[in-house]
Amino acid sequence: MKIWFDILTPKQIMFFKPAISILQTQGHEVLCTSRNYREANELSRLMGLNLLMIGNHGGSDLYDKLFQSSKRIMKLAKIISKFSPDLVISFSSPEASRVSFGLGINHIGFNDSPHAEAVARLTIPLLTKLFSPSVIPISAWKKYGISSNQVIQYKGLDPVAWLSRDIDETTFRLNGRKRPRVGKDFEFLKGLKIDHSRKTILIRLEESKAAYISNKNLRVRPLDLVDFVVNNFADNTTIIILCRYPDQITEMSKRFRNKAIVLRQVVDGVKLLRNIDIFVGAGGTMTAESALLGKPTISIAPIQFYIDDYLRKIGLVIQASSPLQIDKLLKSFLDDEQECILIQNRAARILNKMEDPIEKLVKYVSTIDKK
Template identity: 35%
Template sequence: MRGSVWLDALTPKQARLCSSIYNELREEGFDLFVTARDYAETLQILELEGVPYRAVGRYGGASKSEKLIAYASRAQKLVNEVNSIELCALISLSSPSAVRVAFGLGIPTITLNDTPHAFHVGRLTLPLSTRVISPLAIPRRELIRLGAEEDSIMQYDGVDEVAWVRSHNPNPNVLKELGLEQDDLFVVVRPPEEKAAYLSNLSLGGFSDLINFIVSKGAKVILFPRYPDQRRLAEKVNGVVIPRRATDTLSLYSYSSMIITGGGTMAREGSMLGIPSISL
């Protein structure tokens, strides 16, 4: 196959998946080119996993206009990055800017999607994708509703997180990095994606109460905030530990008492490790 495979990551979860795909394809002898958006721990995870990447674009913020401006700016920058590279395919977890750039440049796109509730992202990516890959648990009609061609859909019986959880062995050194002991009682917490378009009316008040409740019961909270305002809110609470950099979260989960998350990825990772996990 001529040309490199282009991988694009927008979020920490996508960075995990990108790393797994990168390692698998590299072992198969493929040339690879990776781009990633500067958002939360995305770039740090790629560095932690030893994946070379080009940082392109930033997170746009909460408002629709900010998102649109950031999207347009990133699309232009991606064109500049890839236009002189021979690429045979793009693989992404529904990256609007990358998929639309690839479509415009005639690059075949393989788009993974496990969040059909993210309507805007689906509508911006699935109609332009050569192949759409999703878990079997997602009804095909949901993908077609978002614009996927029926004959482009490929489904598998499982979840994305298996790709990086299946071979993991817990490392206790992660506890030392965070000032914890193996017998410490702690709960891993991640707030909701409150600034995503599909959660635009969400309030953080209840999540703040949850953190205070956990601490009042004598447990520490290891918090992974998504945004600076979430970080500032949690820093006022004694008993909350906020990692300064991306860390070996799978090892951290293995020593935790519970995982509570406003998303689905951490809950699925934790459940596969045998840790009680709640997705709000």
């Protein structure tokens, strides 16, 4: 069978890479496309995933988003028509949705972000099947025009797809169960000019150019909390800031000169998380990764996410919406080693019980292949 993957973000690279490898091993012919987008481009090279770059990221401007998406659809239509796949798989790519629908190709889509309304409205109604974590109610998807029998749920979160496979690096086995590996990789930290002798706080900035951020009133202004963390904790800890866009890197480098390490290169996010002490996240994916790796994790997400809500419910993430809250949480995590160990153990137990979405995908593809 010929399968087209459209892979647009760093998360999607991590998520789909194992599926691509498995399906190729099974004899399927796979074409992987992406777009020119800094983090995805560099991470694909880092992960050894060969992507055909078609089109560009539209940025934050609505006209630019429309223009770049339209151009990309036209280019993809020619390429995909020639490749003639039997199946399309994406993480709700609007361009893959339009092209697959226009060419009459079945499209399997993954999505864990019903809050991203623009993407959902452009993709969900056109999917053959939608795969989604079971912590997101099917009602959250039905409003976008998909029926219940088209939604396939899995009892886990998306990072399980890569965390469960990173056994050598991320975990070791004890009594047949995966456990987080402890200890820091000093060479890795040295390469990033991070002092391994100090406690470290990693901050991941928000997806500022996403439509679901730029078009809404926010419950939290993440940068205000980032300012507080840097200004109040930089003297005794190492603050690392991981940006998403070049302009964020420029702005943060000027704003926190000599106070924080603003990473300019794209790094292996899992490896970075393994080597820090506390994570503060304004987005979704890395917050979930950190939580499932058992790191003390604080969410400063500017809008409400189903995944964040679930992680808070099971005690792996704590929400902070004010300087007072984040100050108290950081001091507690920095001082209470026993609490950090308890969090790590709780995360290991939860991760072991989660269902792998890639196994679910591969099994479903095998049923199609037999028809």
